[in-house]
Amino acid sequence: MADRKEEGLKICCLVKEVPDAAVQKRIDPATKRLDRTGEKNLNPFDTHGIEAAMQLREGGDVEVEEIVAVTMGPESAVRALHKAVALGADRSVHLTDDALGGSDVCATGYALARALEKESPDLVLLGQQSDDGECYTIGAVVADHLKMPSLTQVIKMDVADGKLRCDRQAEYGYDTVDVQLPAVISVGDAINEPRYPSLKAIMGAKKKPLETSSIADAGIEAERVGEAGSRTAVLEVSPPPAKEAGEIIEDEDTAETVEKIVAWLEERKLI
């Protein structure tokens, strides 16, 4: 740890490109994969990971040498990296390869771990979940491959003596846990309020170093990734059981809206 301290921490932030919240998401019936066309954005949960890295750097308790944004995804995922760099990362790594398409959680975790291994980070940060697949799990998968301790849904994180003191909510209330570095931490959205990138940072983002890595570059075994390397198979996708759609009111005149609500409540004998 002594060496690390002299050099400062190297933090890798895992980020992901997800369909924009306003886009109607659908599963492609032919491939049974998420249709990833349409407007995309940086997974909002991951912005908390970048912000946590920035606050460690600015906090002064520890020297942060470098913040590297890492993603896996198709060509378009570069935009998520640009956004991550605009938010404060120093450079980025884009793991992209046709062979990775269709990877499940098991295959994705393995591939990301290999890409991270090359960076030898002291700390890997990510958001508690992704906005598309709701996978809370990827941090813990990556951690086991990297043989690092890990904790998810952390809402408070302080660094001292090469250790992180973390708070998070589990089944019986709040736990406080000390985690030795290097470690993989997924952060909950209550940990911070991510900053907005400045115009200058947005303009400069494309000039920051971006390394593109194929599976061969990252030392990833082709047979362990993609659809063929996945350990789960989507057999069928079907619509959910039909639920009677609720009534939706646009509040234009609040007095009128409230009248409608009260009538609805009375009809159901709730007042």
Added chain:
Amino acid sequence: MGGILVYALHDGEGNFNKNSLGALSEAAKLAGELGTEAAAVVVADAPDDACQALGSFGVSKVYRSKSTPEGLAQPIVDVMAKVITDEGFSYALFGGGLLGFEIGAGLTARLNAGVTMEVTEVKVVDGKLVAVRPVLQDSAIADVGYVGEPGIIIGRLNAFDVAEGDGTAEIVDVEVELSEWSTKAEMVSRGETRGEDVNIEDAEILVGGGRGLGEAEKFKLCEELAEAMGGAVAATRAVVDAGWYPYATQIGQTGKTVAPRLYLAAGISGAIQHKVGMQSSENILAVNKDQNAPIFEFCDLGVVGDLHKVLPKLTEAIKAKKG
């Protein structure tokens, strides 16, 4: 065909988590259909009688590692990986909750195993388990099968019903050497509840507040409305984590599950983690300014508007009605 192994989470004194008991019951049922057995994994100081009593949920054996601490995932990954490998289990099943997610994910990496999370139903198809999970904010349902063994199934909160009968489980104490990295996280304090204890589970009317309130002080709007209606106030995990409202009022993933006659969601987007804790409410009324909020997909009455305008007027109107 190997059996189904279930992680049974407890509070450190052998009081088992309800979602774990649901998972045990589900595993026992599935094992019956597959013609195999279900077993539990328990760590730390779980008393003999508490472990044996897990037999009443249908498991034949309880693998117990006394020296492994409860409450952190990675040591339990070591225990489960060893039991699965040594005893040849075909599946690992987890009830909804945080630790199950983390342990299941760790096992995925350790055993190169397929994992499915947020599972609401498990089916037996051609002698194998198929996990059913809603995807894309519950707008589609995917049936997921496993390639090779073991398959890891992580349930959604409250997905599996507890079914208690008779039976006593045999305890098998196991010795497990923890991985080096599993010992690098250490629990400093566990299960701090933070804030007063209030009972929201018995309330007939609940007014839930979320991030859309904007700030902690605005919970007053919910409190005033709840008071006028004779109900109680609940909160989302996000605002509890942010320290706006007490932990005891939290609904969803690691909080409480409620089914009141009326659930009024104020500034709550309706993310899955919250939805699983309140979707059984008889009537759901949502006020949210974001028309794309998922809550509008499953509420009975949705108001697209500013809760800061709607709530005070609604409180006033209800007070007037009640005279």
